[in-house]
Structures are given as structure tokens and as C-alpha cells.
Amino acid sequence: MDERDARFLLGSAGQAALAQLAAEDLDERYTLALLDRLRQTLSPGEAGAALTTARLRQRAAAKFSRAASMVFTPDALEQASGEAVSRWRARxxxxxxxxxxxxxxxxxxxxxxxxAAVPGASAVGVDLDPVRLLLASANLDANGLSASLVRADLLDPLPLAGVPAAFFDPARRAAGRRIFSVRDYHPPLDVIRAWPFEALAVKLSPGVDLGELWPYTAAGAGIEFVSAGGELKEAVLWTGAWGFAGCRASRVEPDGSGASLEPRGLPAPPLAEPGAVLYEPDPAIIRAGLLAELGAELGAPVTRLDESIAYLTADALVESSWARAWPVWDWMPFNLKRLRAALRARGVGRVTVKKRGSPIAPEDLIRQLKLDGQGESAVVVLTRVAGQHTALICGERL
Structure with a gap:
């Protein structure tokens, strides 16, 4: 999107076009018809910008409560955290x-x-792209908020004298592709070494290579892995006054509240065969390596199935928001015929397949099992137990 498109979208003609599209079915099947209708009063470029923005607003509804009044670019929306996670971080x-x-x-x-909503504080947004600053201003207005906006290159000395705390969100996409190394971020992560903030939070990809962060963690920074809705959303590097040792796991609720599990340096749970309950920890716990801390949180003995697999097992259920649980009915070294026979013997005619550490695609296994679709439902978990490819037959989630 260029500046001309942005100003069109924020003007009266653009707003009228977006209001018209809000009542339309924006499915890809209707693209030509929608563009033809828009081009009766708009230029081809304006029509395309309006349709793209209307579709981005629909996608953004999962992240922003006022998405229908906001404006986005595809890359900016893809990288955006969403309100719940942003509010959690802002606390x-x-x-x-x-x-x-x-x-x-x-x-x-x-x-x-x-x-901008932090009580008692004023916010300033800094970006090099004038179009994004224009859209940021519009989005602040749409949410009834205010902030100063400054155009500046983050590789230059920052015009932020007297600002003690900052949040940094480096670009992690280029030409529609994700960037994985912190050295390739735009700007690269090491730019923070020259910044004088008392406290700094840096948003990173949740799959960030922890080895690349060693120079920062060795200097006192901590890493927080954040999940929402059962999905791992982001990693945050907390430095300066916010630093802590190790990795923290946080779980965020839709209203921006949440909970954290702190690292305690506990030894990993021992290995054992499956017990009566299978636990799948929250992905933030898995990524932060806090399986032992989860066991302490549960207040019950838990064991691991395999050195490299994050499933936990126990002899009794302890309910927790930090883990999903299934009752274990049976388990066996993986063998298709034996698994099929065990399912049929239990009267199971439908299965959901989960896997962790297995090369088998769930849809392939379902097809090969050739169940009749009648009778009980079960969950088949493909994983490893002490290094051996194993199938667990479980009941529905507890």
C-alpha cells in the first residue's frame, strides 16, 4: 500500500467503499464482481485497495475488537499480536x-x-514508513486513544530522550516470507545493544533459536513464551529492569488476563510407561521447558514417556488450565493390525488421531484403520515411549 492508497482509504470516498463492502460476501469467488462494482465510481487502484482492506478487516476480527474500523497491511496484520496478548504484555x-x-x-x-492505554503514561510510536504511521494514527483514533508518532530509522540514534521504557517489534517477514534468525530481522536484534532504555521488551518469533539469544540472556535478560487459545503466539525478550533468569511460560485469556509459570530449575520428571492419564502441556510450557514446574503446579507425581517428547503421564487426574488431559485406556508398540483389533474389540468406530514424535500422518492412519464409524469414539495418540514408536488408545478429553 502506498501513501495515495492510504489517504484514499481514510478519506470519505474510501470510507464509503469500505462501508459498502462490509455488507458484502467477500469470498474469493466474487472478486471480479466486487471489483467491477467498485470500479463504477473508483479507479482500479482504489477499488483494489478497498477490497483488500475489507478482507483484512475480516481477518483482523480475531485479533482486534474494533477491526471493522481499522486499517491494515497484510504483513502488519500477520505480525500483529492481537489485543489480548498486547494487553498482557502492557501490564x-x-x-x-x-x-x-x-x-x-x-x-x-x-x-x-x-x-497507549497504560494508565499514567504517554506513548510514542516510532517507524520509518510514513504509510504505516498514517495507518497507526487512524487506528489510534478508531480506538479512542492517542499517542505521539515519530518517523525515524531505528538504526540511527533514537530521538527519545527521557523515555525509560520501550517495546521493540522488529520486522520478521520479508516478501511474504517469515524470517527465522534474529540476525536477519529488520532491523537485526543486535541494534538493541546501543539503546539506553532502563527496561526493554522485544517481541520475537515463538520458534526463535535460543542459542542466538545467549548474548542477551547471559547479560540478565529473560525469555517469556506466550500462548493464547491453546496456541503458542510469541516469545518476548525482557531486558534491563525486567530481566529474569531462564524462560517463563504465560497463558493469556481473551480479556487480556492470564497466568505465568516461572522457572525454578527443577529436575526433569523421570521416564515411565503410560499411566492412567495422559497430559499435553500448554505449548508455552513445552517451549519454555517447564515440564517439571508443571508437575509441581499439579501437585502430583508426573512422568515423561520419552526423553524428547513433551507428553506427561500420571496415575490420577489433576485438573489444570496448564494442560489438557485424556484417560488412557490401552497402549502398545505401534502395529496397524494390532491397533485396529484393539479398537474393534472396544467397540470403537471413530477416532481422532493426535501425534507427537511420529512420522505417520493422522489422516493416513484413519484411512488405514478402516473403522465403520459406528459405536464409541476414541483418541489415538501416536508418540514414542522410551524411544519406541507407540500408540495410546485414549478416551475423550477430560
Whole structure:
């Protein structure tokens, strides 16, 4: 999107076109018809910008409560955290009590919205792209918030004297592709070494290579892995006044509340065969390597099935928001015929297949089992037990 498209979308003609599209079915099947209708009063470029924005608003509804009034670019929306996670992160800025907060690489303002709502603080968004700053301003207005906006290159000295705390969201996509190494972020992560903030939070890919973060963690930074809705959403590097040892796991609820599990340096749970209950830990716990801390949280003995698999097992159920659980009915070294026979003997005619550490595709196994679709439902878990490919037959989730 260029500046002309952005100004069109924010003007009266663009707003009228977006209001018209809000009542339409925007399925790809109707693209030509929608564009033909828009082009009766708009240029081809304006029509395309309006349709793209209308579709982005639909996608953004899962992240932003006022998405229908906001404007996005595809890459900015893809990288945006969403309100719940942004609000969770902003709580630490609230606890710090900083009077001014900077959002470095603010883009279209997705995270800036949460920072602008921090009580008693003023926020400033910094970005090099004038179009994204224009959209950020519009998105602040759409949410009834205000912040200063500054155009600046993050590789240059920052024009932020007197700002003690900042959030940095480096670009992790280029030409529609994800960037995995922190050295290839735009700007690269090592730019933070020259910044003078008392406290700094950096959003990273949840799959970030922890080895690349060693220079920062060795200097006192901590890593938080954040999940929401059962999905791992992001990693955050907390430095300066926010630093801590190790990796923290956090789980965020739709309203922005949540809970964290802190690293305690506990030894890994021992290995054992499957017990009566199979636990699948929250993905933030798995990524943070806090299986032992989860066992302590459950307050019951738990064991691992395999050195490299994150499933836990126990002899009794302890309910927890940090893990999903299934009753284990039976288990065996994986053998298709034996598994099929065991399912039929139990009267199971339908299965859901889960896997962790197995090369078999769930849809392939379901097809090969040739169940009749009648009778009980079960969950088949393909994993490893002490290094051996194994199938667990489980009941529905507890």
C-alpha cells in the first residue's frame, strides 16, 4: 500500500467503499464482481485497495475488537499480536510506572494501542514508513486513544530522550516470507545493544533459536513464551529492569488476563510407561521447558514417556488450565493390525488421531484403520515411549 492508497482509504470516498463492502460476501469467488462494482465510481487502484482492506478487516476480527474500523497491511496484520496478548504484555509497563513508553517499529499500531492505554503514561510510536504511521494514527483514533508518532530509522540514534521504557517489534517477514534468525530481522536484534532504555521488551518469533539469544540472556535478560487459545503466539525478550533468569511460560485469556509459570530449575520428571492419564502441556510450557514446574503446579507425581517428547503421564487426574488431559485406556508398540483389533474389540468406530514424535500422518492412519464409524469414539495418540514408536488408545478429553 502506498501513501495515495492510504489517504484514499481514510478519506470519505474510501470510507464509503469500505462501508459498502462490509455488507458484502467477500469470498474469493466474487472478486471480479466486487471489483467491477467498485470500479463504477473508483479507479482500479482504489477499488483494489478497498477490497483488500475489507478482507483484512475480516481477518483482523480475531485479533482486534474494533477491526471493522481499522486499517491494515497484510504483513502488519500477520505480525500483529492481537489485543489480548498486547494487553498482557502492557501490564508489565504498568507495573514499571514509566511516564513515557516507546513502541519501536510500531507499524500500523497494533501493539501501540495497548501501550497507549497504560494508565499514567504517554506513548510514542516510532517507524520509518510514513504509510504505516498514517495507518497507526487512524487506528489510534478508531480506538479512542492517542499517542505521539515519530518517523525515524531505528538504526540511527533514537530521538527519545527521557523515555525509560520501550517495546521493540522488529520486522520478521520479508516478501511474504517469515524470517527465522534474529540476525536477519529488520532491523537485526543486535541494534538493541546501543539503546539506553532502563527496561526493554522485544517481541520475537515463538520458534526463535535460543542459542542466538545467549548474548542477551547471559547479560540478565529473560525469555517469556506466550500462548493464547491453546496456541503458542510469541516469545518476548525482557531486558534491563525486567530481566529474569531462564524462560517463563504465560497463558493469556481473551480479556487480556492470564497466568505465568516461572522457572525454578527443577529436575526433569523421570521416564515411565503410560499411566492412567495422559497430559499435553500448554505449548508455552513445552517451549519454555517447564515440564517439571508443571508437575509441581499439579501437585502430583508426573512422568515423561520419552526423553524428547513433551507428553506427561500420571496415575490420577489433576485438573489444570496448564494442560489438557485424556484417560488412557490401552497402549502398545505401534502395529496397524494390532491397533485396529484393539479398537474393534472396544467397540470403537471413530477416532481422532493426535501425534507427537511420529512420522505417520493422522489422516493416513484413519484411512488405514478402516473403522465403520459406528459405536464409541476414541483418541489415538501416536508418540514414542522410551524411544519406541507407540500408540495410546485414549478416551475423550477430560
Amino acid at each position: 508489565r509497563f504498568t507495573d514499571l510506572g514509566a511516564a513515557r513508553i516507546a513502541d519501536l517499529g510500531c507499524g500500523v499500531g497494533g501493539d501501540l494501542l495497548a501501550l
